[in-house]
Amino acid sequence: MGDQGAMYVPEYLLPVYRDKVVPLADILTPNQFEAELLTGRKITTEEDAVEVMDLLHKMGPETVVLTSSDLPSKRGDQFLVALGSQKIGEVPDQLSPDRTQKICIDIPKVDAVFVGTGDLFAALLLAWTHYHPKDLKTACEKTVSVMHHVIKRTITYAHELAGPGKRPSPAQLELRMVQSKADIENPAIVVEAKVLQKSSH
Template sequence: MEHRVLSIQSHVVRGYVGNKSATFPLQVLGFEVDSINSVQFSNHTGYAHWKGQVLTAEELNVLYEGIKLNEVNRYDFILTGYSRDMSFLETVVDIIQELKAANPNLTYVCDPVMGDQNAMYVPENLLPVYRDKVVPLADILTPNQFEAELLTGRKIRTEKDAIEVMDLLHQMGPKTVVLTSTELPSKQGDQFLVALGSQKIVKADGTNTCQKIRINIPKVDAVFVGTGDLFAAMLLAWTHEHPKDLKAACEKTVSVMHHVIMRTMTYAKEAAGPGKRPSPAQLELRMVQSKADIENPVIVVEAEVL
């Protein structure tokens, strides 16, 4: 069976972010990936210089129209990430609705990229579009803590708050919600970041059950770009592999991330030299070198069922 993904995200010529971060790992795992690049930049914006173009809503429509005219617009998955224009995002919504109508079994994985650490890095007028139009269409949602708070209007200060926020997000539409990073303290100490997940499952008898998990992710002292895009892509792949086992899907997803990040860190330190902080170029994810880990990740991070 061929599984085809439509991925609408940013693109960089050099390095790994957006579609560059998602496409190769999905292809390695056997998915066909059709990419629409919301922006095309020379490199990610963490470098000293960057140049490029932004795709408009009209240009997105033209691309989609071409796919449609050839009658090759049937997809099993949609994956969306960074978008910084309201009309563009609304056009994405129209495309998702049309593709879901054509294939009711389509799975939409949404990374609602809006901000982090209490700061928005997209225009504020995107929030109501995400909240009222995008999230209700999503099957799998991967916000960080700040984005989950924005979408629900609720602050997360405790694990109980986080569980309530995930339940509110379920009520908005998505069956699977993963808070990819939170500021909650880890029981394993400061060296770990806490992620939480929740999955609603309809049993054979029609009743609902819900699996909730906690994951302690080892922290690494460096700024990586494209890791969130990789996370959403791997969650798409591994939830397809384990549709009713969020624990297994998240363990494989986070373990892939860990292997890629550790390999990247080893390379970056060697390239920078003793005592020097690696540059953004040296910290680009070592994706190709991690092919074996992407295909068959050794589980190094275990999730705990709550």
């Protein structure tokens, strides 16, 4: 729907996404800006992010991953913070109908602009949550690790094409998907997620 404070789609479509599309989704992968638009809540702390993910769960999706946020990483400004939440089943206590697993993941930043990384992230997360239906931590680690391998391979290739001291063009930065088949199928885990909570509400 948008990013960096600007919408990609006409504003009048926001209620359609919020009221019609989101309730039908099993998995939702908004960035921070989109999550704020959908819930009407600002995210300035990790606690805000947790509350926003819970609000998004209430709209329907079982799994919510904030693919990027403006929250500071504990590992420094070379990292982007993503957060996720997954419902992990019913508990007998009537007062606490839902349990969720919440995770946080620090993603290394890359100094380049790529086309299609959001789509790739969503596709990979869908695949890995199918393989690990009740283990968001592993699904996210595999998703982000594949992203890391694909982007690294793409940058290396783009710099070779551009030549020494030259900035690669958007065409040269086209994601090296076919060349990354082995990593996509069986990624070496290079990014670890941290479990924030696995609790009842």
